[in-house]
Amino acid sequence: MEKTVTLAHGAGGKQTSELIDTIFKAHFSNPELTADDAAVLDIGGGKIAFTTDGFIVSPFEFPGGNIGKLSICGTVNDLSCMGAKPQYLSCAFVIEEGFPMDKLEEIAAAMEKTAAEAGVKIVAGDTKVAGRGQVDKIFITTTGIGKISENVRTSGAYAKPGDAVIVTGDIGRHGCTILLARDEFGIDAKVTSDCAPLWANVEKMLGVTSDIHVIRDATRGGVGTVLYEIAGQSGTGILLDQEKIPVEPEVRGVCGMLGLEPLYLACEGRLVVVVPKDKADAVLDALRGCKYSENAAVIGEITEENAGKVVMKTAVGTKTLLPQPGGELLPRIC
Amino acid sequence: MCVGLSARVVSVEDGTAVIDAEGAKRSVSADLLEDLEPGDYVMVHAGVAIAKITDDDENESKEVLESI
Amino acid sequence: MTETIEKAKSTITGYNGKKLRIMEVCGTHTHEMFRLGIRGLLPESIDLISGPGCPVCVTPVGYIDEAVMLALEKNAVICTFGDLIRVPGTEMSLAGARSRGGDIRPVYSPLDAVEIAKNEPDRQIVFLAVGFETTTPSACIAVKKARKLGLDNFSILAANKTMPNAYKALMSSVDAYLYPGHVNAITGTAVCEEMKKLGVSGVVAGFTASELITAIAVIIEKSKTGEPFFVNCYPRVVTAEGNIPAQKLMAEVMEPCDSEWRGLGVIPMSGMKLRDEYSELDARIKFDLPKISGKANPACRCGDVLQGKCKPSDCKVFGKVCTPQHPVGACMVSTEGACSAYYQYGGAELK
Numbered sequence: 001m002e003k004t005v006t007l008a009h010g011a012g013g014k015q016t017s018e019l020i021d022t023i024f025k026a027h028f029s030n031p032e033l034t035a036d037d038a039a040v041l042d043i044g045g046g047k048i049a050f051t052t053d054g055f056i057v058s059p060f061e062f063p064g065g066n067i068g069k070l071s072i073c074g075t076v077n078d079l080s081c082m083g084a085k086p087q088y089l090s091c092a093f094v095i096e097e098g099f100p101m102d103k104l105e106e107i108a109a110a111m112e113k114t115a116a117e118a119g120v121k122i123v124a125g126d127t128k129v130a131g132r133g134q135v136d137k138i139f140i141t142t143t144g145i146g147k148i149s150e151n152v153r154t155s156g157a158y159a160k161p162g163d164a165v166i167v168t169g170d171i172g173r174h175g176c177t178i179l180l181a182r183d184e185f186g187i188d189a190k191v192t193s194d195c196a197p198l199w200a201n202v203e204k205m206l207g208v209t210s211d212i213h214v215i216r217d218a219t220r221g222g223v224g225t226v227l228y229e230i231a232g233q234s235g236t237g238i239l240l241d242q243e244k245i246p247v248e249p250e251v252r253g254v255c256g257m258l259g260l261e262p263l264y265l266a267c268e269g270r271l272v273v274v275v276p277k278d279k280a281d282a283v284l285d286a287l288r289g290c291k292y293s294e295n296a297a298v299i300g301e302i303t304e305e306n307a308g309k310v311v312m313k314t315a316v317g318t319k320t321l322l323p324q325p326g327g328e329l330l331p332r333i334c
Numbered sequence: 335m336c337v338g339l340s341a342r343v344v345s346v347e348d349g350t351a352v353i354d355a356e357g358a359k360r361s362v363s364a365d366l367l368e369d370l371e372p373g374d375y376v377m378v379h380a381g382v383a384i385a386k387i388t389d390d391d392e393n394e395s396k397e398v399l400e401s402i
Numbered sequence: 403m404t405e406t407i408e409k410a411k412s413t414i415t416g417y418n419g420k421k422l423r424i425m426e427v428c429g430t431h432t433h434e435m436f437r438l439g440i441r442g443l444l445p446e447s448i449d450l451i452s453g454p455g456c457p458v459c460v461t462p463v464g465y466i467d468e469a470v471m472l473a474l475e476k477n478a479v480i481c482t483f484g485d486l487i488r489v490p491g492t493e494m495s496l497a498g499a500r501s502r503g504g505d506i507r508p509v510y511s512p513l514d515a516v517e518i519a520k521n522e523p524d525r526q527i528v529f530l531a532v533g534f535e536t537t538t539p540s541a542c543i544a545v546k547k548a549r550k551l552g553l554d555n556f557s558i559l560a561a562n563k564t565m566p567n568a569y570k571a572l573m574s575s576v577d578a579y580l581y582p583g584h585v586n587a588i589t590g591t592a593v594c595e596e597m598k599k600l601g602v603s604g605v606v607a608g609f610t611a612s613e614l615i616t617a618i619a620v621i622i623e624k625s626k627t628g629e630p631f632f633v634n635c636y637p638r639v640v641t642a643e644g645n646i647p648a649q650k651l652m653a654e655v656m657e658p659c660d661s662e663w664r665g666l667g668v669i670p671m672s673g674m675k676l677r678d679e680y681s682e683l684d685a686r687i688k689f690d691l692p693k694i695s696g697k698a699n700p701a702c703r704c705g706d707v708l709q710g711k712c713k714p715s716d717c718k719v720f721g722k723v724c725t726p727q728h729p730v731g732a733c734m735v736s737t738e739g740a741c742s743a744y745y746q747y748g749g750a751e752l753k
Binding site: 185186187188189190249250252253254256257259332 | 337339354355356357358359360361378381
């Protein structure tokens with residue numbers, strides 16, 4: 001049977017990486033193209049990070065933000081994850097014929113505000129209008145560059161056994177918010193997206209130590225997916241403490257109703273940070289003093305054993321494997 | 335099979351109950367339970383309250399283990 | 403954990419008596435045993451077999467083919483529990499049908515499908531009614547509601563199943579059943595008492611860590627007597643008589659029929675179908691569906707896995723051709739299936 005692209009290929013899990021490996025990597029492969037959030041390029045006079053991201057969220061506005069804010073945060077955070085101070089962004093809009101002008105204005109205003117907060121300038125753009133039905137209301141692609149400070153080197157590949165794994169706040173709120181905003185399951189809960197630009201948080205951490213091994217933003221696929229990527233890139237194992245993972249009660253309630261795992265719900269303002277154990281407390285203190293990461297917590301450690309796997313310490317004192325993320329998130333009921 | 339959710343009843347009207355699980359609320363059918371009242375705990379499955387319950391599994395376990 | 407639970411836990415970890423084959427007959431039990439790390443507590447002398455209690459897994463290939471046909475050829479909107487969307491049919495899954503233009507919508511409840519039918523009178527809405535006694539009442543409520551609202555654009559494709567004859571079909575493979583708590587919440591415990599008379603022990607179990615530990619510890623303690631036993635370890639939810647309005651409702655709307663279980667074949671009188679009085683709500687009649695018998699992959703040993711005759715890892719296709727991304731057999735398709743749980747949680751020798 002003819003192979004086609006499915007929603008699972010876009011869900012951020014195993015099928016997404018298969019698609020990237022078999023199609024895109026096969027055609028685009030070069031030393032600068034890595035599995036990290038942004039490419040690190042040496043263009044003379046220091047290193048820069050360079051990245052791009054497309055946004056197709058439906059609905060385009062949701063509690064805690066809209067697609068405009070999201071499109072700035074996504075690219076700003078990808079740059080920040082490489083330890084790069086975000087400097088310039090471009091944005092490309094694909095807008096469906098008939099899209100309300102005042103909504104477009106709101107989206108642009110959110111982008112302006114978020115860019116100002118993150119300290120980046122939007123310096124180039126492109127606008128296309130597609131016929132009705134050819135796109136779903138509005139798609140935005142942002143591309144950004146940022147400058148990497150000297151001595152900073154982060155990558156999923158640098159996680160080392162003994163390192164502490166930190167998450168910068170409660171998880172799964174963005175994914176949960178979108179799920180509820182689509183109103184497909186009739187659930188009502190006070191959850192707002194965690195969508196936020198996080199350069200200030202990264203800058204603060206780098207002020208404490210430049211010895212930060214990994215910074216990743218846990219977007220599509222959630223914290224679970226990012227942890228598997230780190231384990232895979234670095235050839236280590238990750239041991240999580242089930243009870244230490246911060247989850248808001250409402251998010252837990254929604255997940256309970258639909259049989260979903262919060263570790264696989266998207267965040268748009270949460271980082272996974274891997275640091276040497278002796279730096280963990282200082283980094284945690286720095287994070288807790290910043291907006292958006294007041295509830296940062298150590299959730300586990302990098303291990304030599306169980307390479308490539310993410311393992312959970314359970315409440316009954318045993319260990320169990322965190323299932324590999326894969327496919328689209330579907331509610332489990334029967 | 336049968337993912338169940340233990341939740342508190344917030345209100346009941348015309349065979350429909352609004353239930354609350356840690357702040358997540360939803361309307362579910364109350365057709366299968368008689369005399370449901372706000373404050374009751376129920377087990378919910380696929381949008382239907384299937385049993386009135388108590389919300390304390392550890393105490394239950396203690397009683398079961400002591401009884402055998 | 404309380405002191406009592408700690409004690410129960412050490413009853414389990416310290417057990418070294420005769421081999422005990424415990425079968426959990428609920429996919430949610432399978433899933434939670436892994437997720438909560440309960441499996442990690444079990445000594446070698448306890449064999450935990452994952453039985454046929456995942457309704458998605460035991461739904462036959464032909465059923466998916468029927469749903470795909472409804473979506474693509476009859477242009478019906480398919481409303482389904484999310485669990486079914488990835489299950490492979492002979493040609494394709496419902497996810498495959500969706501990528502070819504089929505309108506497939508996951509719902510939380512069959513009542514939501516009735517709501518969709520009310521709001522979209524120009525579309526035919528079909529709800530895929532799978533599940534055991536826990537789930538069947540929700541489909542019956544939906545059927546009655548659709549009739550009350552006079553909706554002529556709602557129907558169900560029924561593949562509901564009942565547990566008792568499956569218990570009997572599998573009883574030679576087990577020493578004690580871990581009965582599915584939420585099924586018993588509806589049916590009560592008479593069937594468990596009947597199994598005890600047939601010489602098969604069991605306990606009704608809940609789903610939290612302390613409930614699962616309690617249930618297994620009770621099986622160990624009671625097995626020492628050598629006599630068949632039954633204990634309700636989930637009394638906060640399960641009563642002896644069960645949910646009587648639900649039982650009456652099921653008997654009013656549906657009747658027993660022979661039913662095919664993926665991997666096990668036809669088990670007599672183990673299914674439920676709509677009574678003749680409700681035939682206008684039966685999608686098979688409404689859309690005049692032909693009899694479809696789907697083809698399962700012959701290399702797959704799901705039938706043996708479900709009967710505890712082999713472990714998932716003993717099957718030749720397990721983890722190679724058959725993975726959660728590309729499931730071949732019944733037990734790999736749902737995250738609650740035995741093979742999927744073994745695969746995802748490693749079955750695993752974790753250090």
